[in-house]
Amino acid sequence: MSLLYLPNVDPIPLPAPVWLFKVLHIATLMLHFVAVQLILGGLTLATVWNLFGKSGSPMAGASDSVVKKLPTVMTYVINFGVPPLLFSQVLYGQTLYTSSVVIGFYWILVIFLLIAGYYLLYRAGDRADAGRSWWWMGLVSLVLLAYVARIYATNMTLMLHPERWLALYVESGGFGGVMPKVDPTTLPRFLFMTVGALGFGGIAAALLGQYFTHTDDVKRFLTRTGSLLGAVFLAVQMLCGYWVYAAQPAVVKEGFWNSPIGYYGAILWAVFSVAALASIAAGGLIKGSLSRLLVSVAGLAAVLMTAGAVLARDAIRDLSLLAVGFDVWNRTVVANWSVVGIFLVLFVAALVLIAVLLVAVNRSMKEVKNQNA
Amino acid sequence: MNYPFWDVPIIGSGWVLGGIAIFHVMVSHFAVGGGLYLPLAERKARLEGRDDWLEVLKKHSKFFLVLTGVFGAVTGVAIWFSIGLANPEATSTLIHNFVFGWAIEYVFFLVELTTAAIYYYTWDKISPGLHLKIGYLYAATSWLTLVIINGILTFMLTPGATWLGVAGSGSEASVFWYAFFNPTYFPSLILRTLVAVSLAAVWALVTTSRIDGFTQGKLKTSIVRWSVKWLIPSFLLMPVAFAWYLYMVPESGRQLMNLGISTIGAGTFTHVTRAILVSVMASATIAALAYFVAYRNPRTFKTGWALSVLFLAFAATAATEQAREMLRKPFVIGQFMYSNGIRKSEVEKFNREGYLTHTMWLSPETPDSPYRKVGGLPEADRTLLKGELMFRGQCASCHTRDGYRALGSLLRDRDEKSIRNIVQTLHEYKEDSPYRAFMPPLVGKEDEIEALVQYLRTLNAAPPKPEAPATQTARVDR
Numbered sequence: 001m002s003l004l005y006l007p008n009v010d011p012i013p014l015p016a017p018v019w020l021f022k023v024l025h026i027a028t029l030m031l032h033f034v035a036v037q038l039i040l041g042g043l044t045l046a047t048v049w050n051l052f053g054k055s056g057s058p059m060a061g062a063s064d065s066v067v068k069k070l071p072t073v074m075t076y077v078i079n080f081g082v083p084p085l086l087f088s089q090v091l092y093g094q095t096l097y098t099s100s101v102v103i104g105f106y107w108i109l110v111i112f113l114l115i116a117g118y119y120l121l122y123r124a125g126d127r128a129d130a131g132r133s134w135w136w137m138g139l140v141s142l143v144l145l146a147y148v149a150r151i152y153a154t155n156m157t158l159m160l161h162p163e164r165w166l167a168l169y170v171e172s173g174g175f176g177g178v179m180p181k182v183d184p185t186t187l188p189r190f191l192f193m194t195v196g197a198l199g200f201g202g203i204a205a206a207l208l209g210q211y212f213t214h215t216d217d218v219k220r221f222l223t224r225t226g227s228l229l230g231a232v233f234l235a236v237q238m239l240c241g242y243w244v245y246a247a248q249p250a251v252v253k254e255g256f257w258n259s260p261i262g263y264y265g266a267i268l269w270a271v272f273s274v275a276a277l278a279s280i281a282a283g284g285l286i287k288g289s290l291s292r293l294l295v296s297v298a299g300l301a302a303v304l305m306t307a308g309a310v311l312a313r314d315a316i317r318d319l320s321l322l323a324v325g326f327d328v329w330n331r332t333v334v335a336n337w338s339v340v341g342i343f344l345v346l347f348v349a350a351l352v353l354i355a356v357l358l359v360a361v362n363r364s365m366k367e368v369k370n371q372n373a
Numbered sequence: 374m375n376y377p378f379w380d381v382p383i384i385g386s387g388w389v390l391g392g393i394a395i396f397h398v399m400v401s402h403f404a405v406g407g408g409l410y411l412p413l414a415e416r417k418a419r420l421e422g423r424d425d426w427l428e429v430l431k432k433h434s435k436f437f438l439v440l441t442g443v444f445g446a447v448t449g450v451a452i453w454f455s456i457g458l459a460n461p462e463a464t465s466t467l468i469h470n471f472v473f474g475w476a477i478e479y480v481f482f483l484v485e486l487t488t489a490a491i492y493y494y495t496w497d498k499i500s501p502g503l504h505l506k507i508g509y510l511y512a513a514t515s516w517l518t519l520v521i522i523n524g525i526l527t528f529m530l531t532p533g534a535t536w537l538g539v540a541g542s543g544s545e546a547s548v549f550w551y552a553f554f555n556p557t558y559f560p561s562l563i564l565r566t567l568v569a570v571s572l573a574a575v576w577a578l579v580t581t582s583r584i585d586g587f588t589q590g591k592l593k594t595s596i597v598r599w600s601v602k603w604l605i606p607s608f609l610l611m612p613v614a615f616a617w618y619l620y621m622v623p624e625s626g627r628q629l630m631n632l633g634i635s636t637i638g639a640g641t642f643t644h645v646t647r648a649i650l651v652s653v654m655a656s657a658t659i660a661a662l663a664y665f666v667a668y669r670n671p672r673t674f675k676t677g678w679a680l681s682v683l684f685l686a687f688a689a690t691a692a693t694e695q696a697r698e699m700l701r702k703p704f705v706i707g708q709f710m711y712s713n714g715i716r717k718s719e720v721e722k723f724n725r726e727g728y729l730t731h732t733m734w735l736s737p738e739t740p741d742s743p744y745r746k747v748g749g750l751p752e753a754d755r756t757l758l759k760g761e762l763m764f765r766g767q768c769a770s771c772h773t774r775d776g777y778r779a780l781g782s783l784l785r786d787r788d789e790k791s792i793r794n795i796v797q798t799l800h801e802y803k804e805d806s807p808y809r810a811f812m813p814p815l816v817g818k819e820d821e822i823e824a825l826v827q828y829l830r831t832l833n834a835a836p837p838k839p840e841a842p843a844t845q846t847a848r849v850d851r
């Protein structure tokens with residue numbers, strides 16, 4: 001196949017080298033994926049617990065405790081989703097803009113699903129505060145957000161297949177209201193993020209139990225059940241991960257192990273998945289302060305595991321695109337380093353500022369508490 | 374046609390973007406102005422020892438957090454989604470130019486978001502001094518997001534001679550700061566800041582109107598009056614800033630406006646003027662309501678009044694955004710790219726080689742492209758398919774078929790010859806053509822232009838014939 005199927009590249013050169021965009025893209029996408037797994041996994045667990053937990057039970061207490069954190073998590077899902085979208089438009093604009101228009105109706109639908117799902121999280125949190133049950137709100141929100149994930153998985157697949165665009169575009173009359181037929185890779189990809197998210201969600205629940213003040217039985221429930229589910233679903237996610245790979249066309253599979261990003265990404269992902277699984281399982285079984293340590297290690301391992309998954313996924317995308325004649329590295333670059341420099345300096349300054357603020361706020365909170373006591 | 378056109382029925386993709394943008398402007402400017410209002414009000418309350426004010430401010434800050442956090446942030450993302458759908462070519466140009474501008478804005482956004490949450494969650498939990506500082510930090514970073522995005526927005530209206538001078542040469546990045554600090558940058562920044570400050574008052578009136586004026590008369594009087602004062606800077610400075618802004622707008626845009634002023638009440642050229650008039654009248658009514666209803670009688674100032682003020686502010690915002698949009702026509706990026714994504718520099722090439730020659734968006738049945746199978750369609754239907762693509766690629770960014778600014782009704786009483794005349798006028802694009810002020814040149818080879826004429830004929834034709842034309846839309850309607 002050739003470039004005849006792709007729109008022309010933008011004549012304005014890239015203002016920084018491809019590798020820099022790649023680094024920024026991958027780093028921010030990792031944060032997004034951590035947040036996405038937290039929201040999907042956390043919301044699923046909390047909703048189920050709220051449905052089955054009798055009022056006053058540790059299960060119900062745990063569900064309320066989780067759901068109150070979710071609006072803030074959602075803020076960061078969105079906030080960390082913005083930069084990778086920016087950078088992927090820079091790198092993959094030709095295919096990403098196009099596939100988005102081709103399913104334009106669904107793509108804009110994301111926004112409305114998002115507003116409704118986000119708002120429901122706040123409402124569910126308010127109900128939890130008032131001691132009322134909220135599982136049906138959680139369920140609706142979960143369905144909406146999972147559908148957002150479905151649309152993403154679809155578009156991220158469709159952008160790899162220029163040969164499918166025209167037929168879809170024609171079929172929908174240009175409005176983009178026709179979903180592509182499911183590709184063998186879309187389902188595992190979707191399950192990896194949604195069902196797999198329960199692994200991360202379980203770890204997060206255990207962390208919540210360990211680090212936030214709760215009654216003893218809620219704490220125990222969060223740690224035990226969170227760890228158990230975390231371990232089980234990390235295993236499920238590993239299977240999904242293998243399935244994502246196995247479902248790829250031969251040309252991608254062959255290239256995968258020769259691509260350093262794919263190779264090291266896959267190893268990173270596998271090693272830290274196992275590490276996360278082992279430590280969360282142990283953390284759930286053992287009692288006392290060692291448990292806290294193990295759960296924390298599992299959390300860290302899960303972040304690194306996500307980094308590995310993002311790298312491997314990046315290799316799969318680039319190989320798929322290469323197969324249709326799109327080479328992401330082949331771009332004209334005319335850098336303006338002064339602007340890049342200002343960005344990097346501000347970015348570091350902002351992180352430092354946020355850290356300083358959090359420390360100061362913490363200290364002041366303690367002082368005020370002591371004064372009042 | 375490089376990217377496919379997102380063909381939204383009735384309202385057109387432009388209004389999907391427009392609707393989202395108006396809402397976002399209301400909320401995001403409030404995020405800036407309200408961000409300053411909160412700490413300044415808190416400071417005053419603390420200095421004067423007014424605990425009742427603090428209670429009101431706490432409630433206001435919850436409202437502020439949810440409104441700006443949920444609706445402000447998500448509609449911001451929404452604008453971005455919708456410009457990518459409605460005009461990928463222009464979005465790509467902006468992103469290639471300003472990707473690090475956006476990245477810098479994102480940095481401020483991150484701090485803004487974090488400080489907003491801390492500010493809300495730490496009322497009474499940290500020392501008043503630190504709380505205030507966080508409020509100021511929020512105000513500063515949210516204003517800085519405006520400082521950045523304003524550079525990109527004004528670039529679209531006035532990219533400036535320096536950037537235009539290098540556009541297409543590949544060294545656009547070297548003049549980043551010229552493009553950023555373009556001719557309308559400063560007047561627009563002042564205008565937007567003023568709007569932000571007045572929106573702080575408008576939204577504050579909404580929350581303060583809910584205070585019970587009979588049991589808490591003193592509190593309500595003082596806080597409503599103090600909020601109304603936030604409108605003063607705008608009403609003093611807005612006319613000056615606006616005049617400065619218009620002075621920096623390119624000649625063609627101003628012409629459009631003059632034309633509008635001289636033909637008020639008639640003709641098709643009053644869009645800009647009409648929009649500006651609506652905006653001015655709505656703002657004047659806000660001032661009148663704020664003074665006579667809120668300032669003079671704060672105790673009885675009801676939420677209904679506050680919502681009317683809010684509604685007027687919406688109207689003013691919508692009208693102003695519409696005016697800005699019209700001023701920019703026929704360009705999406707001034708003097709560089711037309712609203713339909715065609716670059717000014719590409720016009721000759723398309724006229725010479727054909728507009729659809731290299732496109733991948735020809736329907737499978739269309740014979741013109743060597744890369745597509747030749748279908749068994751009758752000649753007439755093939756022409757219509759081509760005509761529809763011409764319409765989508767070149768007209769549909771501003772016109773729909775039968776909804777907003779419908780070509781169906783604009784062409785209603787015209788026969789084939791008269792349609793061909795208009796289309797030829799657009800194609801020739803002579804210096805004195807009246808359409809130049811708001812429509813781009815029509816590009817393409819003769820057969821493509823004729824195909825467009827044939828397609829346009831089907832739009833204004835009376836009831837559709839039993840065997841509907843084989844256009845991409847018609848097929849879906851079946």
Ligand code: HEM
Nearest residue numbers: 036078081082084085088145148149152153156189193450
């Ligand atoms: C406005 C908010 C959001 C933005 C801007 C955003 C952005 C992104 C981006 C840029 C990617 C792919 C990056 C790449 O491959 O280069 C992505 C992937 C994804 N996002 Fe988000 N996201 C948002 C909200 C969400 C939400 C609410 C969910 C679901 C809860 C979600 C779920 C996903 C999933 C599942 C993927 C992976 C799709 C796949 O490759 O299979 N995102 N998101």
